[in-house]
Amino acid sequence: xxxxxxIGPVVGMVGAGQLARMTQQSAIALGVExxxxxxxxxxxxxxxxxxxxLGDYRELADLREFAGGCHAITFDHEHVPTEHxxxxxxxxxxxxxxxxxxxxxxxxxxxxxxxxxxxxxxPAWARVSAVAEVSAFADEHGWPVVLKAIRGGYDGRGVxxxxxxxxxxxxxxxxxxxxxxxxxxxxxxxxVLVARSPHGQGVSYPVVETVQQDGICVEVLAPAPxxxxxxxxxxxxxxxxxxxxxxxxxxxxVEMFQTSGGLVVNELxxxxxxSGHWTIxxxxxxxxxxxxxxxxxxxxxxxxxxxPVVVMANLLGGDDPDLFKRYEHVMAHDPGIKLHFYGKEVxxxxxxxxxxAVGDDLxxxxxxxxxxxxxxxxxxxx
Numbered sequence: 001x002x003x004x005x006x007i008g009p010v011v012g013m014v015g016a017g018q019l020a021r022m023t024q025q026s027a028i029a030l031g032v033e034x035x036x037x038x039x040x041x042x043x044x045x046x047x048x049x050x051x052x053x054l055g056d057y058r059e060l061a062d063l064r065e066f067a068g069g070c071h072a073i074t075f076d077h078e079h080v081p082t083e084h085x086x087x088x089x090x091x092x093x094x095x096x097x098x099x100x101x102x103x104x105x106x107x108x109x110x111x112x113x114x115x116x117x118x119x120x121x122x123p124a125w126a127r128v129s130a131v132a133e134v135s136a137f138a139d140e141h142g143w144p145v146v147l148k149a150i151r152g153g154y155d156g157r158g159v160x161x162x163x164x165x166x167x168x169x170x171x172x173x174x175x176x177x178x179x180x181x182x183x184x185x186x187x188x189x190x191x192v193l194v195a196r197s198p199h200g201q202g203v204s205y206p207v208v209e210t211v212q213q214d215g216i217c218v219e220v221l222a223p224a225p226x227x228x229x230x231x232x233x234x235x236x237x238x239x240x241x242x243x244x245x246x247x248x249x250x251x252x253x254v255e256m257f258q259t260s261g262g263l264v265v266n267e268l269x270x271x272x273x274x275s276g277h278w279t280i281x282x283x284x285x286x287x288x289x290x291x292x293x294x295x296x297x298x299x300x301x302x303x304x305x306x307x308p309v310v311v312m313a314n315l316l317g318g319d320d321p322d323l324f325k326r327y328e329h330v331m332a333h334d335p336g337i338k339l340h341f342y343g344k345e346v347x348x349x350x351x352x353x354x355x356x357a358v359g360d361d362l363x364x365x366x367x368x369x370x371x372x373x374x375x376x377x378x379x380x381x382x
Contacts, residue, residue, distance in 0.1 A: 006033035006051070009296055012067055013037070013045075014057050015076035018342035018351070019272045019288075020045035022280065023076070026289035032296070036076075037066045044343045045076075060084045067093045072295040074250055075271055078105045079152075096198065096249035096295040097270045104246050105270045109150045109179050118245050120238060121264050124182040134168045134180050141182040150177045159215065184264050186257035190224055191275035192239035195290045196248050198297045203290070204236040205283065205303040210255070210275050216349070219369070220312040222278050222305065225362050227258075235263055242268070251276070251291045274314070274351075279303075281338045281356040282310030307358035309365045313373035315353040321346035323353075323376050330355075330372045337372045 008031040013020045016038035024045065027034040037055050038046040046052040055062030057080050064087075067073050072094045085099035104111040112125045124141050127150075128134050138145050147168065149158035160171040161183065172178065189212060193205040207227060211219035224232070239254040242265070246252075253273035257264040276287035285293075285301030293300050315323070323346065330337060334357070341353040355372040359365040374380060 006069075007031075008033050009071040010035055010051075010069055011292060011295060012070035012073045013076050014063070014066070014073065014080055016043035016045035016049075016052065017076050018044045018344070019076035021048055021342060022277075022340070023272065023288040023292065024049050025280075026286055026292055030289065030292055032292055035066070035070060037062070047343045058084075060087055063088060064091065067091075070094075072096050074291070074295045075102070078102065078270070082106060094295075098247070098249070101247045101249070102270055105268045107151055108148055108267075111268055112179070112181075114246065115242065115265060118241070120242060121262060123184050123264055126180055128178055128180045129172070131165050131168050131172065134162070135165050137180050137182075144183045146181045146183055147171045147178050148181065149174075150179050152176070157215070184257045184259060184266075186259050186264070188224075188258050189266070190227070190235060190256045190258050190263070191220075191273070192235050192254045192256065193251060193273060193276040193279075193287060193303075194236070194239045194243050194254070195251050195287075195294045195300055195303075196240075196243040197294045197300060198249050200244075201300050202240050202243055203300045203303045204240055205276065205279065205287070206305060207232045207235045208275055208278070216314070216316070216351075217274050218314050218316070219366070220275050220278050221362065221366065222282060222310040222312075231258070231263065238263065238265065250294045251287055277340070277354050278310045278312035278356055280340065282306055282312075282358050308360050309362050310356065310358050311362075311365045311369040312354050312356045313369040314351055315341075315355065315373055315377055317346040317348050317350040317352050318377045319348065320379065326376050326379060330376055333375075334368050334372060337368060339372075339376075 010033045012035045014037045016036040020036045021044045024034050035051040036045045036049050038052050053066050074096050082099050082103050089095045115122050144161050144163040147160040162168045189210045191208050191210050196202040206223040209221040209224040210217050243252045253269040255267040272287045279286045284304050338356045344352050357365045357369040
């Protein structure tokens with residue numbers, strides 16, 4: 001038990017990854033005391049947060065001990081067992097989002113059932129456990145199909161695009177419960193970040209375009225370039241409706257496909273999200289401050305942009321772990337670039353930070369962000 005004595009409201013965040021680490025920056029300014037539950041003392045957030053408790057998020061006893069004295073409990077990942085979240089709420093803790101909401105980000109089949117029930121735009125889908133079931137689905141909706149792990153999976157993991165029954169059989173051999181979705185021939189991927197407080201106030205950030213590579217987001221363009229204003233308004237309306245229908249408290253990220261026939265909801269996340277990291281430097285209220293405001297039921301902040309164009313580029317680990325030796329070039333080359341590192345050991349393909357550029361012209365701002373990201377991770381020029 002920490003001897004640390006808080007002097008402001010305490011928000012307990014289960015998980016100590018980069019989302020918790022970046023939430024701490026906003027907590028300092030708000031006078032909020034952020035407490036994190038970490039598995040080990042060398043996790044990203046545990047390195048910078050005084051009130052770090054060690055424990056296992058899968059153990060209810062550890063969660064109960066962690067929650068004591070917190071004004072609100074929230075999460076930087078979706079992996080806490082649903083029954084444990086219900087138990088904490090039954091104990092009288094303010095858990096935000098609650099289990100009835102968060103289960104829709106934990107269980108993709110539950111999410112699809114609920115979204116379909118109130119008319120949110122979704123692809124055709126079904127629970128499956130055999131090749132014959134997937135083949136029957138494909139006979140109706142066409143090949144390829146997309147198999148997804150119902151629970152778990154992120155950054156492209158737990159997703160299989162299958163073009164033949166033999167590929168389906170390989171995915172089924174993983175032994176995890178799966179669902180099948182119709183393949184969506186999308187034009188690009190969009191994301192909408194909204195926030196909702198316990199008393200029902202909601203705000204939406206501008207719709208952004210997310211650029212994916214091997215299932216991992218590598219760039220976020222804010223606002224989504226060339227998006228028709230009516231389509232942008234519809235995406236925000238859908239996201240706010242989802243937040244309302246599911247009873248979300250805190251942030252909700254809604255990942256969408258833009259297709260020739262309209263928008264299709266892909267995934268949900270109920271926490272700060274990679275598609276919203278640009279808000280630290282490019283919005284009046286960062287997603288991390290907004291999440292804290294929402295879970296404490298404070299008035300929400302303005303989501304408006306602080307520049308006409310913002311581009312965020314993820315830093316993915318490469319072969320050379322010494323990124324800091326390349327600081328000088330990036331800072332001297334472009335003093336307007338903002339660097340954000342997550343305090344993580346560099347490993348190939350791992351998200352270790354991001355860079356943000358702001359300005360007036362998309363091509364120029366995008367080139368600046370790309371140059372910084374590529375040089376920091378590879379030492380090469382773009």
